[in-house]
Amino acid sequence: MTSTLLSLSALLTASALAAPSAGAAPHNDRPAGVPAGWERVAGADLTHITGASGRQQSPSAPGRQQSPSAPGRQQPLSGSGGSASAPADESGPLAIKSMRNGRFTATEVNYAAPNTGALRARSTAVTGAWESFAFEWDEADQTFAIKSLANNRYVAVEKNFTGQAQNTLRARSTTAGGWERFEIYHNEDLNLYALRSTLNNLFVAMENSYTGSLQYTLRARSADVTGSWEQFDLYTIVG
Numbered sequence: 001m002t003s004t005l006l007s008l009s010a011l012l013t014a015s016a017l018a019a020p021s022a023g024a025a026p027h028n029d030r031p032a033g034v035p036a037g038w039e040r041v042a043g044a045d046l047t048h049i050t051g052a053s054g055r056q057q058s059p060s061a062p063g064r065q066q067s068p069s070a071p072g073r074q075q076p077l078s079g080s081g082g083s084a085s086a087p088a089d090e091s092g093p094l095a096i097k098s099m100r101n102g103r104f105t106a107t108e109v110n111y112a113a114p115n116t117g118a119l120r121a122r123s124t125a126v127t128g129a130w131e132s133f134a135f136e137w138d139e140a141d142q143t144f145a146i147k148s149l150a151n152n153r154y155v156a157v158e159k160n161f162t163g164q165a166q167n168t169l170r171a172r173s174t175t176a177g178g179w180e181r182f183e184i185y186h187n188e189d190l191n192l193y194a195l196r197s198t199l200n201n202l203f204v205a206m207e208n209s210y211t212g213s214l215q216y217t218l219r220a221r222s223a224d225v226t227g228s229w230e231q232f233d234l235y236t237i238v239g
Contacts, residue, residue: 043137
């Protein structure tokens with residue numbers, strides 16, 4: 001079965017943000033440090049996009065390369081054969097695309113300790129579980145836990161790492177606690193997303209300038225959304 005990617009930003013603007021469901025967290029819930037234009041997204045916003053149409057991109061088959069489109073661009077939705085999105089919560093996996101390099105985030109399950117499970121924006125296409133994540137909403141504390149479907153582990157912020165690896169995102173936890181909690185912010189004008197760790201209250205950035213095995217690593221290290229380093233697009237994976 002061929003999978004399809006739907007840009008969550010296009011769908012969310014047309015549905016959840018236009019008509020949020022009852023009980024959803026207010027969109028002006030912006031704590032200190034969050035720049036103007038970025039509004040917090042609640043779980044109901046992500047789950048409200050099922051059945052909406054939008055723009056899509058077909059990923060390559062596992063093991064095959066696909067030339068990436070320009071950052072922020074997707075292929076137009078095909079005619080009646082286009083797939084509808086699944087609910088964008090734990091029942092509908094998401095792909096995370098960095099706007100800095102136009103690549104999808106993958107879980108490095110084969111990396112040796114201590115970097116096993118590191119998240120890197122290094123894939124030109126979504127080929128399977130490596131680039132697939134479940135976003136699980138916690139109503140009690142109004143945050144998301146992110147689970148990698150490559151190893152079924154929750155993504156944690158490595159606050160105790162040192163040097164360039166400090167605050168690296170790693171899929172390594174079997175349960176979700178304070179280390180594994182994130183807020184999601186959406187910018188309606190840009191149609192993009194930012195992820196903020198509640199452990200250190202810093203935004204996730206993609207380390208495009210790193211070299212070696214940690215190049216393109218995701219780290220919770222920015223106090224503000226300064227540009228494409230902290231900007232991501234989310235895609236619902238269907239099929």
